[in-house]
Amino acid sequence: xxxxxxxxxxxxxxxxxxxxxxxxxxxxxxxxxxxxxxxxxxxxxxxxxxxxxxxxxxxxxxxxxxxxxxxxxxxxxxxxxxxxxxxxxxxxxxxxxxxxxxxxxxxxxxxxxxxxxxxxxxxxxxxxxxxxxxxxxxxxxxxxxxxxxxxxxxxxxxxxxxxxxxxxxxxxxxxxxxxxxxxxxxxxxxxxxxxxxxxxxxxxxxxxxxxxxxxxxxxxxxxxxxxxxxxxxxxxxxxxxxxxxxxxxxxxxxxxxxxxxxxxxxxxxxxxxxxxxxxxxxxxxxxxxxxxxxxxxxxxxxxxxxxxxxxxxxxxxxxxxxxxxxxxxxxxxxxxxxxxxxxxxxxxxxxxxxxxxxxxxxxxxxxxxxxxxxxxxxxxxxxxxxxxxxxxxxxxxxxxxxxxx
Amino acid sequence: xxxxxxxxxxxxxxxxxxxxxxxxxxxxxxxxxxxxxxxxxxxxxxxxxxxxxxxxxxxxxxxxxxxxxxxxxxxxxxxxxxxxxxxxxxxxxxxxxxxxxxxxxxxxxxxxxxxxxxxxxxxxxxxxxxxxxxxxxxxxxxxxxxxxxxxxxxxxxxxxxxxxxxxxxxxxxxxxxxxxxxxxxxxxxxxxxxxxxxxxxxxxxxxxxxxxxxxxxxxxxxxxxxxxxxxxxxxxxxxxxxxxxxxxxxxxxxxxxxxxxxxxxxxxxxxxxxxxxxxxxxxxxxxxxxxxxxxxxxxxxxxxxxxxxxxxxxxxxxxxxxxxxxxxxxxxxxxxxxxxxxxxxxxxxxxxxxxxxxxxxxxxxxxxxxxxxxxxxxxxxxxxxxxxxxxxxxxxxxxxxxxxx
Numbered sequence: 091x092x093x094x095x096x097x098x099x100x101x102x103x104x105x106x107x108x109x110x111x112x113x114x115x116x117x118x119x120x121x122x123x124x125x126x127x128x129x130x131x132x133x134x135x136x137x138x139x140x141x142x143x144x145x146x147x148x149x150x151x152x153x154x155x156x157x158x159x160x161x162x163x164x165x166x167x168x169x170x171x172x173x174x175x176x177x178x179x180x181x182x183x184x185x186x187x188x189x190x191x192x193x194x195x196x197x198x199x200x201x202x203x204x205x206x207x208x209x210x211x212x213x214x215x216x217x218x219x220x221x222x223x224x225x226x227x228x229x230x231x232x233x234x235x236x237x238x239x240x241x242x243x244x245x246x247x248x249x250x251x252x253x254x255x256x257x258x259x260x261x262x263x264x265x266x267x268x269x270x271x272x273x274x275x276x277x278x279x280x281x282x283x284x285x286x287x288x289x290x291x292x293x294x295x296x297x298x299x300x301x302x303x304x305x306x307x308x309x310x311x312x313x314x315x316x317x318x319x320x321x322x323x324x325x326x327x328x329x330x331x332x333x334x335x336x337x338x339x340x341x342x343x344x345x346x347x348x349x350x351x352x353x354x355x356x357x358x359x360x361x362x363x364x365x366x367x368x369x370x371x372x373x374x375x376x377x378x379x380x381x382x383x384x385x386x387x388x389x390x391x392x393x394x395x396x397x398x399x400x401x402x403x404x405x406x407x408x409x410x411x412x413x414x415x416x417x418x419x420x421x422x423x424x425x426x427x428x429x430x431x432x433x434x435x436x437x438x439x440x441x442x443x444x445x446x447x448x449x450x451x452x453x454x455x456x457x458x459x460x461x462x463x464x465x466x467x468x469x470x471x472x473x474x475x476x477x478x479x480x481x482x483x484x485x486x487x488x489x490x491x492x493x494x495x
Numbered sequence: 496x497x498x499x500x501x502x503x504x505x506x507x508x509x510x511x512x513x514x515x516x517x518x519x520x521x522x523x524x525x526x527x528x529x530x531x532x533x534x535x536x537x538x539x540x541x542x543x544x545x546x547x548x549x550x551x552x553x554x555x556x557x558x559x560x561x562x563x564x565x566x567x568x569x570x571x572x573x574x575x576x577x578x579x580x581x582x583x584x585x586x587x588x589x590x591x592x593x594x595x596x597x598x599x600x601x602x603x604x605x606x607x608x609x610x611x612x613x614x615x616x617x618x619x620x621x622x623x624x625x626x627x628x629x630x631x632x633x634x635x636x637x638x639x640x641x642x643x644x645x646x647x648x649x650x651x652x653x654x655x656x657x658x659x660x661x662x663x664x665x666x667x668x669x670x671x672x673x674x675x676x677x678x679x680x681x682x683x684x685x686x687x688x689x690x691x692x693x694x695x696x697x698x699x700x701x702x703x704x705x706x707x708x709x710x711x712x713x714x715x716x717x718x719x720x721x722x723x724x725x726x727x728x729x730x731x732x733x734x735x736x737x738x739x740x741x742x743x744x745x746x747x748x749x750x751x752x753x754x755x756x757x758x759x760x761x762x763x764x765x766x767x768x769x770x771x772x773x774x775x776x777x778x779x780x781x782x783x784x785x786x787x788x789x790x791x792x793x794x795x796x797x798x799x800x801x802x803x804x805x806x807x808x809x810x811x812x813x814x815x816x817x818x819x820x821x822x823x824x825x826x827x828x829x830x831x832x833x834x835x836x837x838x839x840x841x842x843x844x845x846x847x848x849x850x851x852x853x854x855x856x857x858x859x860x861x862x863x864x865x866x867x868x869x870x871x872x873x874x875x876x877x878x879x880x881x882x883x884x885x886x887x888x889x890x891x892x893x894x895x896x897x898x899x900x
Binding site for chain 2: 152163166169170171172173174175176177179180257259260261262263265266269270292293294295296363364367368369370371372373374375392396397399400403404478
């Protein structure tokens with residue numbers, strides 16, 4: 091199928107469903123058609139040639155407004171594309187529009203509904219991107235994760251989400267939250283499609299050129315917060331272990347480092363402190379334009395004193411080394427993505443609790459969508475890889491999906 | 496002295512000298528006066544209360560253009576202040592103007608001249624910031640370093656430059672170069688003044704509340720590139736060792752990790768690859784607007800393959816651990832900042848060779864200006880600290896300056 095035909099299919103789906111799903115803050119139908127026609131008229135540009143792409147609205151775009159989920163940036167027109175957007179365009183992607191983000195990719199929800207049940211949140215902060223891909227409006231969309239902003243909406247919407255290793259995708263032109271954790275990634279309907287996107291973002295062809303391994307050494311990490319996983323997640327966990335353990339070279343509990351029960355709390359404190367720094371302009375000069383929830387986060391972050399922050403960072407650094415050593419014994423770690431299905435209501439985008447550890451450690455994560463909960467909404471688990479071994483993680487994700495799907 | 500009076504002194508110096516030094520791309524005299532008067536009319540805002548500040552022109556400013564040393568961004572008006580600028584303003588700094596940067600903080604020079612000899616470069620990329628502080632136009636100015644863009648111009652102009660620990664100052668709103676190394680810092684005339692600025696940027700009061708230690712354990716690092724240091728640097732090195740060794744608790748050669756001779760080459764390759772990612776928009780869509788030197792760097796960076804890059808990063812990570820261990824034996828490392836005085840001519844901003852290792856490792860650095868070379872231009876050395884121990888580094892820098900000045 092050529093780029094224009096593929097785009098027209100997406101546009102038809104958007105036309106039919108956007109009124110209910112509300113995934114976009116800005117659609118550029120004419121611009122996308124022009125991009126698609128230009129691609130059809132030329133040589134193959136790269137791995138994303140002709141693939142329609144949604145872009146979370148915290149990524150700068152030179153040809154579309156970038157409002158960041160905040161009235162402060164209403165109508166804002168950046169001068170340039172974010173680097174990640176430029177890389178996707180250079181690889182042949184057709185940018186269709188900007189997708190709904192929570193306020194500055196934090197916790198205050200946008201208007202997007204879960205395409206599987208419009209009374210439920212799609213998750214956040216990459217709400218529109220996950221929903222658009224889940225609904226078949228787009229094959230691919232860009233997101234970012236600081237705590238759980240890719241993996242959580244991927245889980246709630248039932249798509250593949252990938253958060254690459256920290257530091258491997260350029261963040262130029264993406265609104266910053268927490269310097270030490272913000273990571274650009276995205277969504278696809280399959281592991282293979284998400285891998286195409288991740289390979290372009292990282293500039294690393296190995297992320298699309300892997301072959302599925304014969305077997306896998308899986309470390310099971312119900313994790314320190316397992317008590318917050320509900321019966322749907324427990325059932326999905328049991329299903330995964332049943333399906334994977336007999337075919338895995340190893341499938342056993344991974345032994346977490348000492349004190350790891352504090353990991354979510356440490357992540358949240360560092361995130362708050364760094365977000366208060368990154369949003370200093372908005373926080374100091376435009377308090378009235380920020381939501382109460384964001385203001386509370388920023389005030390909390392500003393109150394974290396330097397010695398506490400240094401101690402948190404030292405613990406994180408120690409955990410990074412200790413968890414890295416686990417990958418000598420396990421190829422990947424299997425762990426919950428969320429505590430359950432997407433919550434009802436649109437105001438709360440859900441708890442990133444189960445994503446916090448891996449965001450803090452900067453490890454690559456892939457959400458595996460393979461089950462349904464009691465309310466018929468998606469559930470699944472995430473696979474966590476060794477830092478810098480995103481290609482192995484994606485191959486392992488395919489191995490798992492082949493046995494779970 | 497109140498803020499307005501202090502500002503007027505700076506403005507008078509700028510008036511007298513800017514024609515020769517050419518440190519600024521944009522001056523906001525009226526805006527600065529208004530800021531100063533507002534400060535004088537209110538309570539003390541913070542550690543920078545009433546201090547005039549120059550801002551390198553790759554930092555976004557909501558009230559001044561931000562052209563990044565590139566015709567591509569001529570007249571560009573950002574919507575917000577960079578986080579670092581917002582933090583300085585909130586702490587009472589008076590932003591006087593935007594200072595000259597090389598093209599996107601890379602190697603293609605701006606118009607600034609060395610205030611000590613206008614036929615010589617001030618260094619780069621933070622050219623205007625270093626020159627303005629050296630000439631007494633401003634007490635403080637912001638800069639950034641990816642390879643040697645703070646320490647080198649500080650050395651060539653003879654001021655204190657500080658590059659804080661990587662990851663400790665928010666980069667939101669600063670044009671990105673190399674994700675894993677870009678660091679916001681700045682310039683002052685004394686260690687104490689530079690420390691004020693660094694404390695505000697990091698949000699860590701310890702950076703201004705240290706006391707000078709009684710003694711110091713100094714690790715000497717002539718380094719793998721000592722052969723590129725000229726007679727001026729050798730003389731300055733000998734002077735420093737003569738002055739410091741007898742009073743230090745320890746002053747001996749630090750034992751560098753295996754393979755460290757490759758460190759500059761590894762740094763340069765990672766920088767090129769990451770800069771090609773970060774400037775993907777400009778590189779892919781606006782080649783004709785970029786200098787030949789930048790294009791060559793970006794093309795080179797794009798050609799670094801993923802496996803080579805991964806191997807370089809693995810070596811860097813190993814060196815980080817190994818050099819970190821040196822700080823068990825040495826409080827600080829003393830090492831050259833540059834290979835000599837500022838080169839003659841304005842087109843070449845000098846070689847960042849001696850700064851590359853510490854930028855790669857993300858360690859905090861302070862340039863100590865204490866000597867003159869054979870042509871009467873400044874020379875000095877840099878002190879490198881343990882990651883996250885910027886407050887100890889600054890105290891050590893004061894200890895050294897007390898004995899060198």
